[in-house]
Amino acid sequence: MTLANGLYPLIGGLLIGSAATLLLWSIGRIAGISNILAGVLHQSSGDGIWRWYFLAGLFFGGICLRLLQPEVFGPSPTSTGLLALAGLLVGCGSSLGNGCTSGHGVCGLSRKSLRSLVATLVFMFTAMVTVYFTQHVLAASQ
Amino acid sequence: MKNLSVFFCGWLFAIGLGVSGMTQPIKIIRFLDITGNFDPSLLFVMGGAVMLGLFSFAWVLRQQQPKFDERFHLPSVTKIDGKLVLGAALFGIGWGLSGFCPGPALVSAITLSFPVAVFLGFLVLGLALGRWLGHKFNQQDEEQND
Numbered sequence: 001m002t003l004a005n006g007l008y009p010l011i012g013g014l015l016i017g018s019a020a021t022l023l024l025w026s027i028g029r030i031a032g033i034s035n036i037l038a039g040v041l042h043q044s045s046g047d048g049i050w051r052w053y054f055l056a057g058l059f060f061g062g063i064c065l066r067l068l069q070p071e072v073f074g075p076s077p078t079s080t081g082l083l084a085l086a087g088l089l090v091g092c093g094s095s096l097g098n099g100c101t102s103g104h105g106v107c108g109l110s111r112k113s114l115r116s117l118v119a120t121l122v123f124m125f126t127a128m129v130t131v132y133f134t135q136h137v138l139a140a141s142q
Numbered sequence: 143m144k145n146l147s148v149f150f151c152g153w154l155f156a157i158g159l160g161v162s163g164m165t166q167p168i169k170i171i172r173f174l175d176i177t178g179n180f181d182p183s184l185l186f187v188m189g190g191a192v193m194l195g196l197f198s199f200a201w202v203l204r205q206q207q208p209k210f211d212e213r214f215h216l217p218s219v220t221k222i223d224g225k226l227v228l229g230a231a232l233f234g235i236g237w238g239l240s241g242f243c244p245g246p247a248l249v250s251a252i253t254l255s256f257p258v259a260v261f262l263g264f265l266v267l268g269l270a271l272g273r274w275l276g277h278k279f280n281q282q283d284e285e286q287n288d
C-alpha cells in the first residue's frame with residue numbers, strides 16, 4: 001500500500017464527497033456528472049443554468065490540475081477506435097440508467113438509494129467482466 | 143453567491159478526481175482487474191466519498207431546504223426496472239473498456255488529447271442515443287399498460 005493507491009485516493013474521495021455534499025446543501029442538486037452534462041445538452045428542463053456553472057468549475061479544476069500537477073493525468077490503454085465504442089456505451093448507459101459512478105456510486109449510495117445500489121453493483125460487475133475479458137481472455141489469445 | 147458556490151463544487155469535484163488518481167484510466171482498469179493486476183485505489187475513493195456522504199447527506203437532507211433554493215431536487219423514480227439494469231450494464235462495459243467515465247473524461251479534456259476528445263464526442267452521442275432509447279422504453283411501457 002503506497003500513498004498513490006491508499007492515502008491519495010482516500011483524500012480524493014473525501015474531496016469528491018465534500019463537493020457532492022456542498023452541491024446538495026447549496027442548491028439541493030445531485031452531483032451526477034452524466035445527468036449534469038445531459039441537462040446542458042438537452043436543455044428542455046429550463047431549471048436554471050447551475051449546470052453550466054458546475055461544468056465551468058469542473059473545467060477550471062482541470063486547468064488547475066494541468067498547471068500544478070500534470071502527472072495526475074494519464075492515458076487510456078485502449079485504442080481510439082474502442083474508445084469511441086466505450087464513449088457511446090458510457091453515454092447511452094448513463095442516460096438510460098439515469099446515472100453514472102458519481103450519480104449512483106457516490107450520491108445514490110450516500111442517499112441509501114436501493115436503485116443506486118443495484119445500478120452500482122450491475123455496472124461494477126459488467127465492468128469487471130469486461131476487464132477480465134480484455135485483459136485475460138483476449139490477451140491470452142494473442 | 144449561489145453560482146459561485148456551484149462553480150466551487152465543480153472545481154472541488156475536479157480536484158478530488160485528480161488527487162484520487164481517477165484521471166488515470168489505467169488505475170481504474172487495474173481496480174476492475176480483480177483477478178490480475180489489482181489496484182485498490184477506487185475502493186478508497188468511493189469508500190471515502192460514501193463514508194462521508196452517508197453522514198453528510200443525511201445531515202443536509204434534515205434541513206428544511208437548500209441554502210440557495212426552495213427545495214431539494216432529488217430523483218423521484220424509485221422502481222428498479224429494465225432500463226436501470228440495462229443502462230448500468232452498458233455503462234459498466236464502456237467504463238471497463240476505457241477506464242473512463244464522464245467526470246474524469248471531462249476533467250481530462252484540458253489535456254487536448256485526441257483519444258479523450260473521441261471518447262467525449264461519442265459520449266455526447268451516447269447520451270442522445272440513451273435518451274431516445276429511454277423514450278422508446280417508456281412508450282412500450284405505456285402501450286403495455288393500455
